[in-house]
Amino acid sequence: MTQQSIDRREYNITAYTENQVGLLNRIAIIFSRRKINIESLNTSPSEVEGIHRFNIVVVETEEVVRKIARQIEKQVEVLKVYFNPNEDVIWQEMALYKVPTDVIAERALVERLLREHGARAVVIRKDYTVFETTGHREETDKLLTVLQPYGLIEFVRSARIAIIKDSQGFHHKLREFERTEPSHEVSENDYLNSRDKVFTM
């Protein structure tokens, strides 16, 4: 193992951005250009209307992540970027598990497993039941492993969302930003559904 691969660890990149068509690509190619795999990517609103928030997880060295964070922040429509190792963030991922209902009904063990892992039933149908858990990767993984022998039909896990433990600093600036310069509406293509009405060559 090279020294570099030893120093690689999970980093959580948090980017505050404008809400613009095409920005996801502009950010994604900063990683793909360097052949860095994105382990997880979530885009969502932030606490301030009109300002978007990206949560991106990569496994890399601090040096590489610092440079990437600067490259992201350099983009015209990006306001601010932070990067943190896992210990500096509170993070969660959500997972959904689809299990045959008869297995749960008939086997007390399965019900206990679900309860032990804090799973919650989202949908219960005659043929299947969908459970949900939220937690760290190991927690959602563990339930996946234990359910596998019981006819697990489908599994999906969400991207990671993370909150920086020490992030008071930017919150006020964000509010100030939005107060002094309100966000623009997202500009989208209004013509895609009106093909028949438009003149064509």
Place this chain on the structure above:
Amino acid sequence: MYSNPQPQPAPTSPETAVATTEPATRTLSGAEATLHALLAEDVDTVFGYPGGAIIPIYDALYDFKEQLNHVLVRHEQGGIHAAQGYARSSGKVGVVFATSGPGATNLVTGLADALIDSTPLVCITGQVFAHLLGTDAFQETDILNITTPITKWNHQVTDASEIPEALAKAFYIARSGRPGPVLIDITKNAQMQKADFAPYQPCTHIRSYRPRPVVRPEYVAQAAALINQAKRPLVLWGQGVLLGKAEQEFKQFIEKSGIPAAWTILGAGALPTGHPLNVGMLGMHGNYGPNVLTNECDVLIAIGMRFDDRVTGRLDKYAKQAQVIHLDIDPTEIDKNVKATVPVWGDCKETLPLLTELVEARSYPKWRQRFLDHDAEEIAAVIQDELFPTSDELTMGEVIQQLNELTQGEAIIVTDVGQHQMVACRYAKLNHTRSNITSGGLGTMGFALPAAIGAKYGAPERTVVAVIGDGGIQMTIQELGTIMQTGVNVKILLLNNQFLGMVRQWQELFHDRRYSFVDIASPDYVTVASGYSIAGRRVDNRPELQTALREMLEHPDSFLLEVMVTKENNIFPMVPQGCGVGEIRLK
């Protein structure tokens, strides 16, 4: 830079105030609004090529012929390189028109070149109707996603009402901060659509974009302290000095501090080549002194340069003994390749005067003598034979030397890529800034001919000499048609060594002289030029060289001079790949 057409100051009476501060709108097509925006941004020249999806803009242009000079190029790549040449010679934003699909994709090389060389451009591409996006319509291509990695910013407009704001942002982003290319893709319906437009508002601020970093005086003070205790300081400057229009501030800094200064090829000319503190060119084929002494200086002051690998050679053998001060406007450049002891983030137009004030007036006679000693070595080993050869055949260096004698350093030299580029950059005499236009970061062969056309439009009062090799000229030779049609006066100095010379040199030195596909045939260039009604001449001997160069320069119009030079000359000095700058070879 330009006046902001704000409404007139409000009159005293409140009732009339409401009436007059309401800006007068007018009804225009999106295409007309596009051209009005260009005029408001002080654009005088556009390089372009029409096509289906941009016809409405060209239709509107028909009525703007008096105000906007449109140069019809022969290929969109020629158009964008011309716009780059224009931007580099004038310091203004270069503007390009191209149609959708192939017209737009032909811009790709120029966009990549402009991004890596920080050239301000606004490219306007036509696009299929908005309702056809994603249907594989005729000449539809996803140019926004194709160009995302090679533009500073890009944006698609699908509605006429968005045009003025999009263009205002485009110009602001292209020219502010670290400049770069911007592409605005306008769908055909948006060009045709009529809308009511308020008077044009230039963009002066985008909330998520900070092109002008706030200068931190404590870092300037730290930098000055380091400089003031230095024994052997060395300045490396790059294009940032030109982009910041800080040539005067730079000269004052150098002259007060007395520090020898070396340049990257994009920085050439910011300080005249004849200035006593100009110690020459950096990098793989740069001068011997600045390369060797980079590894002996105690404080290295990098100004508006990015430590490109062609400048640094092997990083683990680069200036390890030095404390590094890095002045740059782009924070991603700080610590990217070389760790800075003191980063000075800011526009060098602002930071240099602050630094000049704090540094002591000094001179370093012993240290400067080291550069002169290395120069003497380089002259003996390389330069004498290159500029004043005794062999029968002509060398590239003597052509540039003779050219210098005639131009006296007053011309703009536009170069292509390869051996002739290194020779021209090494030996061209430059008295003025914005006089060396070349494709540095991307190394785009075919750049010079169109870029020279654009450079002449950007600086019509100056002589423009395009120095091109026999490989590069064949990549964009179609632009002779642009010269023919516009009558633009460009001097084409073709250095023909009948090889793709730089690759041949590498094959000779590092691949056992296995000359793999570097033997390139040429047409009769003088005949080709005459087919385009461009005068030309070919020389292959020393006695004729100077008269031929004189004929080229004195000719009232464009002129192509083909000089047959020795076939297998190598460019030295050279820092071989994988070596440190201290291992630079003289032969």
